[in-house]
Amino acid sequence: MDHKVAIVSEKITFEVQEDESIVDGALRKGIGLPYSCRNGQCGTCKAKVQKGTWKYLHDFSPDILTRFEIDQGMVVLCKAAPLEALQIEFDHPLEERIEPRVLKAKIEQIEPVASDVIHLTLRLPEGESLPFRPGHYVDFLLEENHRRSFSLASLPSQDSTLEFHIRKIPGGYFSERLFTDFQTGDEIRFEGPLGSFRLNDRTTRPMIFVAGGTGFAPIKPMLERILVNRKTEPVWFYWGVRNPDSLYMDELVKQWENQYEGFHYIPVVSEPDKKWMGKTGPVHNVVVHNHSNLSGFDMYMAGPPAMINAARTVFLAHRLMEDRLFCDTFLPGYSLPEKTKNLLVSRIRRIFQM
Ligand SMILES: Cc1cc2nc3c(=O)[nH]c(=O)nc-3n(C[C@H](O)[C@H](O)[C@H](O)COP(=O)(O)OP(=O)(O)OC[C@H]3O[C@@H](n4cnc5c(N)ncnc54)[C@H](O)[C@@H]3O)c2cc1C
Numbered sequence: 001m002d003h004k005v006a007i008v009s010e011k012i013t014f015e016v017q018e019d020e021s022i023v024d025g026a027l028r029k030g031i032g033l034p035y036s037c038r039n040g041q042c043g044t045c046k047a048k049v050q051k052g053t054w055k056y057l058h059d060f061s062p063d064i065l066t067r068f069e070i071d072q073g074m075v076v077l078c079k080a081a082p083l084e085a086l087q088i089e090f091d092h093p094l095e096e097r098i099e100p101r102v103l104k105a106k107i108e109q110i111e112p113v114a115s116d117v118i119h120l121t122l123r124l125p126e127g128e129s130l131p132f133r134p135g136h137y138v139d140f141l142l143e144e145n146h147r148r149s150f151s152l153a154s155l156p157s158q159d160s161t162l163e164f165h166i167r168k169i170p171g172g173y174f175s176e177r178l179f180t181d182f183q184t185g186d187e188i189r190f191e192g193p194l195g196s197f198r199l200n201d202r203t204t205r206p207m208i209f210v211a212g213g214t215g216f217a218p219i220k221p222m223l224e225r226i227l228v229n230r231k232t233e234p235v236w237f238y239w240g241v242r243n244p245d246s247l248y249m250d251e252l253v254k255q256w257e258n259q260y261e262g263f264h265y266i267p268v269v270s271e272p273d274k275k276w277m278g279k280t281g282p283v284h285n286v287v288v289h290n291h292s293n294l295s296g297f298d299m300y301m302a303g304p305p306a307m308i309n310a311a312r313t314v315f316l317a318h319r320l321m322e323d324r325l326f327c328d329t330f331l332p333g334y335s336l337p338e339k340t341k342n343l344l345v346s347r348i349r350r351i352f353q354m
């Protein structure tokens with residue numbers, strides 16, 4: 001059975017089935033609700049249900065919501081299905097959506113840039129292009145319905161190439177094979193662009209960017225955009241890694257620092273060798289050591305869940321406003337549930353007329 005879901009602040013209405021999530025129902029209709037993990041873990045999709053009843057799917061427990069948020073009527077929309085007509089309110093305007101598509105691309109370059117990081121360049125077929133915004137990611141569509149998310153690390157370009165920075169996860173279904181099996185010319189299928197991690201273009205506040213390891217991937221095009229547009233607000237970029245070898249684009253960022261006034265680069269190593277002369281420790285500790293009051297900043301973070309969670313707690317305790325914190329949490333991949341798989345398969349069939 002379908003139920004009407006209205007986003008009151010945007011005057012948008014769409015139908016959602018009783019056993020699908022509100023985010024999936026909106027995506028099916030081409031409506032861009034904010035989301036990232038689609039798995040109840042990142043909190044990007046939370047919003048207030050003003051009116052109507054709903055249920056969480058698959059016994060989901062909303063641990064990412066505070067008691068206060070639950071009392072306010074906040075709901076994790078990627079895990080909630082309607083039981084009757086709903087009215088939902090977001091506390092920020094929804095972004096203009098770029099419709100995700102399923103595409104094939106060939107590996108143009110596959111280059112190890114650190115002992116555990118690959119720089120991957122894909123080339124789209126002749127005449128094909130992928131519009132996206134800095135901060136977007138794609139899902140690589142692998143065998144047996146496995147999907148793995150990777151951030152687009154380049155700016156949208158004229159020459160149809162896409163850049164990715166991929167960390168090798170020990171035992172990882174995709175990333176381990178990327179180091180051994182994949183070669184130039186191999187084809188990869190993906191769906192994108194996805195996600196709602198993006199620059200807040202309306203701000204004039206100083207900005208801090210924090211990356212953990214390959215968390216630099218979505219942050220790189222954001223910084224490139226800011227530096228090319230020569231925004232006047234000061235920008236700090238803190239890059240936290242385990243050892244100096246993992247600062248795989250250190251030279252490029254140093255070049256930006258020399259080139260652009262107001263851009264500050266602080267690499268931070270948590271397990272330094274004897275040669276390392278820079279900052280050490282958890283990256284968030286160095287950030288709050290340098291900026292003890294974060295109330296006047298916009299903060300962008302990307303990287304593994306443990307780093308994001310630890311940093312979020314510390315930054316909020318140092319007076320960062322919650323609505324000025326933008327996160328891209330690198331959650332582990334997953335396999336598609338059968339229902340979503342079928343939807344995707346029919347979409348792929350439509351696109352490739354199979
Ligand atoms: C929106 C988004 C963007 C992302 N962008 C990037 C990117 O640009 N570069 C990049 O390197 N990664 C990125 N990731 C993370 C990446 O998708 C996952 O690490 C993915 O699981 C790797 O696939 P795999 O097949 O190699 O490992 P898997 O087979 O998925 O994982 C093997 C094991 O490692 C665990 N694991 C995997 N990733 C993590 C993690 N991050 N933290 C803790 N445990 C983990 C899994 O639970 C599993 O037990 C992104 C994730 C998301 C959600």
Ligand code: FES
Nearest residue numbers: 036038041043078
């Ligand atoms: S919690 Fe819903 S998109 Fe991540």
